[in-house]
Amino acid sequence: MDIPNNLVGLIRSSDSIAALTGAGISQESGLRTFRDKLEGLWAQYKPEDLATPEAFERNPEVVWDFYNVRRLRSCEVQPNPGHFALAEMERYLKNFILITQNVDGLHSRAGSRNVLELHGNITRVKCSRNCGIITRWEDTSGCSPACPTCGAKLRPDVVWFGEMLPRDVLASAMQAARRSDVFLSIGTSALVQPAATLPVLAKQNGAVIVEVNLEATLLTPFVDYFLCGKAGEVLPELVRVTWLR
Numbered sequence: 001m002d003i004p005n006n007l008v009g010l011i012r013s014s015d016s017i018a019a020l021t022g023a024g025i026s027q028e029s030g031l032r033t034f035r036d037k038l039e040g041l042w043a044q045y046k047p048e049d050l051a052t053p054e055a056f057e058r059n060p061e062v063v064w065d066f067y068n069v070r071r072l073r074s075c076e077v078q079p080n081p082g083h084f085a086l087a088e089m090e091r092y093l094k095n096f097i098l099i100t101q102n103v104d105g106l107h108s109r110a111g112s113r114n115v116l117e118l119h120g121n122i123t124r125v126k127c128s129r130n131c132g133i134i135t136r137w138e139d140t141s142g143c144s145p146a147c148p149t150c151g152a153k154l155r156p157d158v159v160w161f162g163e164m165l166p167r168d169v170l171a172s173a174m175q176a177a178r179r180s181d182v183f184l185s186i187g188t189s190a191l192v193q194p195a196a197t198l199p200v201l202a203k204q205n206g207a208v209i210v211e212v213n214l215e216a217t218l219l220t221p222f223v224d225y226f227l228c229g230k231a232g233e234v235l236p237e238l239v240r241v242t243w244l245r
Helices: 005-013 023-027 052-058 060-076 082-092 107-111 169-178 197-204 231-244
Strands: 018-019 096-102 113-119 122-125 134-136 154-158 182-186 208-213 223-226
Touching: 005 231, 018 082, 018 134, 018 197, 023 096, 023 182, 052 060, 052 169, 052 182, 082 107, 082 231, 096 169, 096 223, 134 223, 154 208, 169 197, 182 197, 208 231
Parallel strands: 018 096, 018 182, 096 113, 182 208, 208 223
Antiparallel strands: 122 134, 122 154
């Protein structure tokens, strides 16, 4: 992978960089994307049938068990070189914000600190009545536990279909996009809203847009640099040629 020299110069001279990651970077660690067809016991379901408030209300144990399987799998896999490269990038830059659509927590495990989780985090649970309780998910059984405050069922702290993104997290992501000199779009289909608007917002405010992906997306015609390849290969090389050579 040849990184253009002028892109290296832009990154070195940037005051603020924002990065948006999608399912592609986690897929390189062995995690299936949410669009993949379910297998085994879950083959009878569509993913979206297990990821709505209505589904949880109908059968909370099934939804709890489904997310418990996903949580355990997220804990089994390891961050890949793409995750570690983004964490290293944060150490070199004055202002670096990592925005992710992923709920697996791999960025934090790789060492990234300034992370905005647009869709929540599968390792946490919250009260289904929104009483304010948010805690780590320690229970591994198939039974959805009760909120210690109000007695309602706890649910995964993730954004389900039909739900709004956390207002404060989205506002911070939009502000980071507006203020960025360089905006990296990594392993995302550029289809899921409102995350897909972030690189557009950055572009409208003068940022240089860099896309890292295995294939072209709807965003590709509008980017300044398209780096075709795996995040786990492209991002370490980008860090190497920018700061280490």
